[in-house]
Amino acid sequence: MKNLCLSLFALILFFHAEAQQIPSKAMQIKTAVLAAPETLREGSMVYGYDSQGNWTVLREGSNEMVCIADDPKAEGFSAACYHRDLEPFMERGRELRKEGKNFKEIFDTREAEAKAGNLQMPKDGATLYSLSAAAEDYDGMNGEVKNTYLRYVVYIPWATQESTGLALKPEAPGMPWIMDPGTHRAHIMINPPKE
Structure with a gap:
């Protein structure tokens, strides 16, 4: 009986510790929008995780940017913000990963759907900003990230070397x-030199 009680106590502590690894809504929003240009942060929509680790909308947006908070299960820090015209493409990717x-x-699925006109892609190009940092440079509970690296992706569907x-x-x-x-999924990659 004593061993059973100790095991249950250890299990409760484990799940409590796991729940504490998910930063608060405010901290997720604070660090997610760091990937966006400063002038677009305040109105960005933000996706992230609830206290149980479920994918959810943390904040509705009022501008053209959609931001993704760091995945608490992944090593290091990674946040991204992209133009809302990329949302159908991104959402379809999330659905397929879930499957x-x-x-x-x-x-291949998105390629076929885009060619068939069933997956809407940006007509004039759309930008994604990706911000990352090492695990030791990220304190999600306090919303602090340092030594970050920002790279840029501009989606230009169907573009080629010859057309660009x-x-x-x-x-x-x-x-x-x-x-x-x-x-x-044709896109321009811009990876600034690391300092």
């Missing part, structure tokens, strides 16, 4: 290049 699809299956003049790989630090050319 257990791998990267290739997700890519962009290289297929960076030839110098920070040089923009095109990834997945000719597909629904």
